[in-house]
Amino acid sequence: MVLPETRGPKGSHRRNLSQHSFEAWLGDGPAATAANGSSSHSPDRLHMVEKSGQLNKTKIAEGGRKLRKCWASSWLVLAGNSLMFYKDPKVAAAWTPSSSRPESSVDLRGARIDWARDLSSKRNVIHFRTVTGNEYLLQSDSETVSQEWYQAIKGVIRRLDEENPLDEPLLYPLSRSNSADLVDLSAEEEEEQFGLPRGDTQPAPSSPDRAYKKRVKSKLRRFIAKRPPLRSLQEKGLIRDQVFGCRLEALCQREGGTVPRFVQQCVEAVEQRGLDVDGIYRVSGNLAIIQKLRFIVDRERAVTSDGRYVFPEQRCQEDKLHLDDPQWDDVHVLTGALKLFFRELPxxxxxxxxxxxxxxxxxxxxxxxxxxKLTGLIQSLPQPNRDTLHYLLEHLRKVMAHSDTNRMTTQNIGIVFGPTLLRHERDAASLVEGMVYQNQVVELLLTEFSSIFTAPTTE
Incomplete structure (x- = not known):
């Protein structure tokens, strides 16, 4: 087993395989040796740069758990068994094994690589995953550049698999990347597996207790490898995502509608409290109370189990959330929670x-x-997106009707909801440039609502 990512040296009472190999590759320590005492990699191979250059990078999973995409430009160096990421192009360009430490590095032993077809709207996106479930997307606007990086990384992975193959239970395909179904070997087992001595001592002779532990670990690996993938559990309704941060399509499918129930509950409560509150949707509510409401919505709908949310068979949790409770009297808390829901959509x-x-x-x-043009774009949206947008805009038009008292004109609503409903995938300077157009899109959808939604869907 290897460490997939390194962020600088850490003190440890015992050095495992990845520490030995990484330090040797940097030139800061002895190379890892095999059981017969010979070096497992030639010095030329360890110090040779396979490829270097600039790509767009984002990390989408850590240990099998999804992360929100955050694209950023990074300078990459592919050398030895690692792919290294640098912020400073000068450091990357002047790379030598002992010259500098990268911002982060990924060990490619046992990794899997493929083209990302459904994981990003960008073109030429490479998707690779380490043995411990960390996943990355790499992208270039040039198809040729992406192809070259794909072949280079794939070649290194293939070479590493041939030189030092990992146990079969650790080799999971990318299609199962949504499930945290990887088993980490202990440092002791790493050393035993690769024939490395622990510290400066020779491996202890086999004993009944040690053999028993190895059998238990082997059985556990086989048991976990046979677990059903997360996708099948989701299809059976045994494991479901929470409400905040859940994909809109999955949430609506789970609830059996096309507009999320929480959105409907918030809108109904806001309209009951009165739409003439000054600065409605513009004034921020108490963040602590908003987070409390968010926690209740997610917590009541699920029971926490191993970091995920397991839903009961009876769908009666919605009845437990009463937004007419006095603790939710502040209308700005409800509007803040509604905006938070839309901001946290993946x-x-x-x-x-x-x-x-x-x-x-x-x-x-x-x-x-x-x-x-806008009518055509709205009609092309998936039904949950189109119906939820129609429902929300219909509500916001009611807010606009009270602009004499709440001061929420079309322009003010556009400023509030433009970046919430429409944003660029990549956080870059282009996002700032497009902010004025985001607001204008929402303003136009509100003013031309009856023309754009010529056949409103019925709730």
Missing amino acids: EPLLPYSLFDDFVAAVKLSDPKDKVS
Whole structure:
């Protein structure tokens, strides 16, 4: 077993395989040796740079648990058994085995690589996963550059598999990357597996107790390897995601509708409290109370189990959430929770892939062309997105009708909900440039609501 990612040296009472090999590769320590005392890698191979250059990078999973995508430009160096990431291009360009330490590095032994077809709206995206469930996406606008990196990384992985193959139970395909179904070997077992001595002492002779432990570990690995994948458990309804941060399509499918129940509950409660509250949706509510409401929504709908949410068979949890309770009297808490729900969607209500199309639509000079273009884009949305957007805009138009008292004009609502409903996938300077267009999209959807939604869906 190996450490997949390194962020600088850490003190330890025992050195495992990945520490030996990484330090040897950097030139800071002795090379890891096999059982017969010979070096497991040639010095030329350890110190040779296979490839280096700039790519866009994001980490999408850690230990099998999903992470939100956050694309950033990074300078990569592929050498030895590692892929290293640098922020400073000068450091990466002047790389030598002992010159500097990377921002982070990934051990490619036992990794799996493929093209990301459904994980990003970007083109030419490479998807690879380490043996411990860390997943990365690498991307370049140039198809040639992405192809070269794909072949280079794939070649290193293939070579490492041939030189030092891992146990079969650790080799999981990328299609099972949503499940945390990897087993970490202990440091002792790493040393036994690769024939490495522990510290400066020779391996202890076999004993009945040691043999028993090895049998137990082997059985546990086989047992966990036979567990059903997360996808099948989700399809059977045994494991489901929480409400905040859940994909809109999955949440609606789970609830049997096209508009999330929590959205409906918040909207109904806000309209009951009164739409003439000054600064509604613009004034921030008490963050602590908003987070408390969020926790109750997720917690009541599930029982925490091993870091995930397991739902009971009876779907009666919704009845436990009463937004007419005095603790939710502040309408700004409800509006803050509703905005938080939309901000935490893994993909915004108006998907990443349509961001440029929506911006292009509002840039058109002819008002009729704008409405026509937006109508086509709205009709192309998945039904949960389209129906939820229709429901929300219908509510916001009611808010606008009270603008004389609440001061929430079309422009103010656009400023509040533009970045919430429509945002660029990559946090870069282009996002700042497109902010004014995000607001204009929401404003146009509100003012031309009846024309764009010519056949409103019925709830």
